[in-house]
Amino acid sequence: MKDNDPVLSCKGLRKNFGSKKVLDGLDFEAAPGEVIGILGRNGSGKSTLFKVVLDLIAPDSGSVSALGLAPDGSGKLRGLIGYVPEKPSFHGFMTVEEVLAFRASFFPGWDKAKAAGLCKTLGLDGGAKAGDLSKGTAAKLAWVCASAHNPKLLLLDEPTSGLDYLVRDHILNGLISELAEGGRTIIISNHRMGEMGGLLDRVCVLKGGKISADHKADFIKTETYKVTLREETPPAEEPGVKIISRAGSVSELAVFGREKLQELKNSERISGAEISVLDLDSAFKALLGE
Amino acid sequence: MKNLIKLQLKKSFLSFAVILAAILFSVPLALWVKAAAMTPREAINLAMLYWAAAGIPLVVLILSGIAGAEAAKEQARTTEQPLPVSQYGLLLSSLAAVLLELGVLILAVYAILGFNLPLETLSKIQEEILRLYIFAMVYLTLYGFVFSYAFGNGIAGAMTGAAAVAFTLYPFVTMSVFQQLAFELVPMLFIKPAVSAAALAGGALALKLLSGVNDRKAAWTASKLTAVVMLLAAAPLASFASLAWLNLKARNVTLPVTRMFASPYAVDKHLYASRDIKEASRLLLVQRPFYGDAFFIDKEGNRSMIDAGRKIPGPGLSYLFPDLTFANAESVFAPSGVRYLLYMPQAGGNRIMQGNAKTGFAFRAAVKNGWSMDLLGGKEPGILHRRDDGYYYSPLTPEKAGLNWRQISTIKEGYLTFLGEKYRREGTAAVFRKDGKTLEYRGRRWTIPGAAGTRLPVPGIELADGMNFIVPAEINKKAVTYLCRPNGKAELIWPEYFRLTQNLSLTPDGAVWGVGIKSLQSYGSPAVKIINPEFYILTAEGTPLSAVNTRGIMERTGVTNGEIRLLKAGGGYLWFNADNRYMVRAGIKNMEDLKIWRLPAVPRKRGYYYARAGAVSPSPDGIFVAATDGVYFMDWEGSSKKIY
Numbered sequence: 001m002k003d004n005d006p007v008l009s010c011k012g013l014r015k016n017f018g019s020k021k022v023l024d025g026l027d028f029e030a031a032p033g034e035v036i037g038i039l040g041r042n043g044s045g046k047s048t049l050f051k052v053v054l055d056l057i058a059p060d061s062g063s064v065s066a067l068g069l070a071p072d073g074s075g076k077l078r079g080l081i082g083y084v085p086e087k088p089s090f091h092g093f094m095t096v097e098e099v100l101a102f103r104a105s106f107f108p109g110w111d112k113a114k115a116a117g118l119c120k121t122l123g124l125d126g127g128a129k130a131g132d133l134s135k136g137t138a139a140k141l142a143w144v145c146a147s148a149h150n151p152k153l154l155l156l157d158e159p160t161s162g163l164d165y166l167v168r169d170h171i172l173n174g175l176i177s178e179l180a181e182g183g184r185t186i187i188i189s190n191h192r193m194g195e196m197g198g199l200l201d202r203v204c205v206l207k208g209g210k211i212s213a214d215h216k217a218d219f220i221k222t223e224t225y226k227v228t229l230r231e232e233t234p235p236a237e238e239p240g241v242k243i244i245s246r247a248g249s250v251s252e253l254a255v256f257g258r259e260k261l262q263e264l265k266n267s268e269r270i271s272g273a274e275i276s277v278l279d280l281d282s283a284f285k286a287l288l289g290e
Numbered sequence: 291m292k293n294l295i296k297l298q299l300k301k302s303f304l305s306f307a308v309i310l311a312a313i314l315f316s317v318p319l320a321l322w323v324k325a326a327a328m329t330p331r332e333a334i335n336l337a338m339l340y341w342a343a344a345g346i347p348l349v350v351l352i353l354s355g356i357a358g359a360e361a362a363k364e365q366a367r368t369t370e371q372p373l374p375v376s377q378y379g380l381l382l383s384s385l386a387a388v389l390l391e392l393g394v395l396i397l398a399v400y401a402i403l404g405f406n407l408p409l410e411t412l413s414k415i416q417e418e419i420l421r422l423y424i425f426a427m428v429y430l431t432l433y434g435f436v437f438s439y440a441f442g443n444g445i446a447g448a449m450t451g452a453a454a455v456a457f458t459l460y461p462f463v464t465m466s467v468f469q470q471l472a473f474e475l476v477p478m479l480f481i482k483p484a485v486s487a488a489a490l491a492g493g494a495l496a497l498k499l500l501s502g503v504n505d506r507k508a509a510w511t512a513s514k515l516t517a518v519v520m521l522l523a524a525a526p527l528a529s530f531a532s533l534a535w536l537n538l539k540a541r542n543v544t545l546p547v548t549r550m551f552a553s554p555y556a557v558d559k560h561l562y563a564s565r566d567i568k569e570a571s572r573l574l575l576v577q578r579p580f581y582g583d584a585f586f587i588d589k590e591g592n593r594s595m596i597d598a599g600r601k602i603p604g605p606g607l608s609y610l611f612p613d614l615t616f617a618n619a620e621s622v623f624a625p626s627g628v629r630y631l632l633y634m635p636q637a638g639g640n641r642i643m644q645g646n647a648k649t650g651f652a653f654r655a656a657v658k659n660g661w662s663m664d665l666l667g668g669k670e671p672g673i674l675h676r677r678d679d680g681y682y683y684s685p686l687t688p689e690k691a692g693l694n695w696r697q698i699s700t701i702k703e704g705y706l707t708f709l710g711e712k713y714r715r716e717g718t719a720a721v722f723r724k725d726g727k728t729l730e731y732r733g734r735r736w737t738i739p740g741a742a743g744t745r746l747p748v749p750g751i752e753l754a755d756g757m758n759f760i761v762p763a764e765i766n767k768k769a770v771t772y773l774c775r776p777n778g779k780a781e782l783i784w785p786e787y788f789r790l791t792q793n794l795s796l797t798p799d800g801a802v803w804g805v806g807i808k809s810l811q812s813y814g815s816p817a818v819k820i821i822n823p824e825f826y827i828l829t830a831e832g833t834p835l836s837a838v839n840t841r842g843i844m845e846r847t848g849v850t851n852g853e854i855r856l857l858k859a860g861g862g863y864l865w866f867n868a869d870n871r872y873m874v875r876a877g878i879k880n881m882e883d884l885k886i887w888r889l890p891a892v893p894r895k896r897g898y899y900y901a902r903a904g905a906v907s908p909s910p911d912g913i914f915v916a917a918t919d920g921v922y923f924m925d926w927e928g929s930s931k932k933i934y
Contacts, residue, residue: 015507016509017507054372056367056371056372056377056505056506057506057507058502058506058507058508060509073376073377073378073502073506074375074376075373075374075375075376075377075379076374077374078372078373078374079374080374083372085368085372087368088368089365089368089369090369091297091301091369093300093301102293102297103373105293106293106373106374106375107374
């Protein structure tokens with residue numbers, strides 16, 4: 001694998017569960033060092049995409065290449081990828097230390113000192129039984145497991161789901177930042193992408209089994225506008241324009257991109273409107289509906 | 291993989307430990323509840339028998355059922371599958387853990403038995419059962435696991451697995467028992483590994499396909515579903531197919547109908563039965579045990595039905611094992627051209643039949659206890675019957691139907707005097723004078739030094755020059771055999787002891803032969819002892835041959851068990867039946883001058899009787915071979931044809 005080659009490349013991925021199309025010709029690439037948010041509604045296929053990349057699920061068609069390897073059912077790929085599942089699970093009869101020792105035996109690049117350091121940072125008690133861990137503590141342990149073997153690619157599936165504020169903060173401002181700064185490629189799926197906004201380089205929207213939108217994070221942060229109009233007949237939705245709300249004659253629109261905004265202005269369809277930069281949460285919501 | 295297996299063992303440690311403890315606890319328990327008549331060792335053995343026969347199979351089903359069902363659960367997916375090993379590898383590790391536990395349980399039982407099965411020696415069938423047991427346990431583990439994984443339910447999976455194993459083993463066991471007790475018709479040496487491989491590989495491959503669907507969420511396709519079903523059904527189907535094959539093979543098996551305990555030698559009564567051996571041997575009485583029918587057949591394949599047998603309903607396949615029925619019979623050929631038959635079918639009454647190949651055979655009389663009867667040939671054929679109160683005799687004449695019994699002696703007196711009288715009356719025996727050394731026949735006398743004379747007449751043999759008599763004698767404390775020729779000379783023919791009614795046989799061409807067995811170290815491995823028969827032969831022309839060594843035949847045919855019999859002697863050659871596998875022609879002057887013909891495969895039982903009781907029957911023109919697939923006739927030049 002060359003330095004500039006994508007760390008992850010998915011081409012034409014299709015996966016059906018029965019008659020339900022979950023992935024429908026999905027194309028996706030991640031460059032080295034990129035932090036990408038995958039945005040999608042429940043059941044949109046985010047976890048399925050991760051499992052295909054991890055070689056846990058076989059696609060019906062299409063190809064995947066991650067870190068120069070293609071999924072072959074052998075599980076080798078999982079040795080190179082750090083993965084934090086949405087619901088981490090461990091053998092309840094093992095202690096935290098045993099879990100780490102057990103995992104260490106499968107990952108050649110396992111860094112014991114790093115694992116111990118992370119445990120200390122996260123306040124994990126090595127003697128605690130995995131079966132007794134709270135959701136938050138289990139999530140921390142999952143983080144240690146995902147990062148202790150120094151993977152170049154991390155897949156984080158709803159990594160903060162169900163966690164309290166302090167743990168989320170710990171993870172977001174501590175771990176992900178640290179990993180991202182280390183030049184790793186990180187792909188994150190999260191319902192609350194707003195809280196990750198500062199970390200992301202790109203945001204991809206997974207809809208209808210495909211990547212329906214792919215934007216630079218800066219674009220979302222700086223070029224997504226809220227347009228508030230007081231008109232009986234506001235502009236209809238179109239590519240780059242999404243109605244956020246409508247109450248009587250007051251409508252709120254999300255407009256993506258400076259050019260689109262200028263186009264609306266030039267066409268005098270938003271004359272007299274109040275224009276401001278859209279906050280991240282609202283921007284992601286709008287993206288989901290885009 | 292090692293770490294995964296350790297993990298799986300750790301997961302099931304509690305259940306396994308409880309079961310192991312139960313096995314260990316059953317030792318003091320057995321001692322506590324044992325019957326007073328039992329020794330402590332017997333009580334422990336009994337407890338271990340329970341574990342081996344019922345406990346361990348049940349435990350294996352439970353352990354494999356739990357392991358299989360757990361492997362299918364979401365918990366296993368989320369906990370173990372993210373590890374960098376194949377999902378199939380995870381399943382195999384779980385299966386390997388159960389197999390290891392099975393091994394430990396068996397080892398525990400074996401250790402409690404003192405690493406020694408409580409049997410003095412293992413019979414072939416017991417050895418077979420032991421091997422089968424180990425295979426069955428492994429098979430049960432695999433299929434219990436696979437089905438439990440497929441259903442995601444340990445109980446349903448274990449039950450289905452047990453059913454699959456039972457369906458495979460049932461024909462397997464019946465075939466093994468049949469082949470041990472009856473005939474080897476299908477190659478179990480090939481079938482056993484094939485079915486075992488189908489069972490083990492089928493289960494393992496089906497598990498891989500199921501893993502693809504269950505774990506990797508690959509779509510079910512018709513071809514995948516068919517493949518899984520076929521892989522899991524391969525072993526039971528192969529096993530049943532083998533049993534069906536055995537059934538089909540058993541249909542065509544032919545056996546000569548003889549007396550079960552007939553001696554291969556021309557002993558007293560049977561000597562009489564075989565006096566007209568030349569004519570008698572032109573027909574072979576054959577039975578088909580699968581159908582229970584019996585018929586005489588000649589070298590052209592013409593048949594005369596003796597017993598129509600039974601009707602086989604439907605396809606006639608028996609899934610216990612082929613239901614065979616055997617008949618016994620004895621026949622004599624009278625100078626009148628009539629053949630008499632004492633026929634004793636397994637089903638139906640014993641009966642005397644008479645007739646010939648041209649007109650067929652008819653019922654003459656029903657008899658009871660045919661086992662204690664013997665036909666006597668000669669000028670006046672008859673039937674001898676041993677009853678509780680003495681020996682009875684009835685002549686057999688074509689004119690008179692039924693039987694006309696009269697007592698000839700008490701049990702204590704025996705029948706030999708009567709037989710001797712019959713020989714003498716018919717002019718086929720000589721008698722010793724009172725000196726015990728001079729033999730007399732129709733005015734001719736032979737004086738034999740050291741003759742082992744008896745008060746009984748000496749049956750003669752008809753050679754080219756007339757009636758000859760074979761007399762054993764002792765010279766210088768060494769046993770020898772004389773031939774009293776019609777020209778009045780007594781000639782020492784063999785430096786060994788032979789007597790016609792004890793250790794000599796007759797061939798249809800009139801030759802007389804006996805065997806001196808020599809055990810030799812093998813020509814191959816020195817550790818293997820082979821039996822090398824040396825033949826003592828008197829050809830129909832009257833030429834005596836001594837210590838004819840068959841080592842060359844054994845080397846060329848690979849027969850090491852001494853099962854070599856003379857078929858014909860004449861024209862400068864000897865014809866042998868080598869272990870019912872080859873007909874061999876050897877030059878009298880040069881026993882290395884061999885011509886060998888392979889015989890059709892004959893039903894071969896492992897026991898003594900069927901291996902030698904006349905699957906190959908000589909006749910004047912060649913040999914009948916009652917083979918596994920019909921009856922063949924091979925002439926003396928080795929030209930063979932299937933006649934039935």
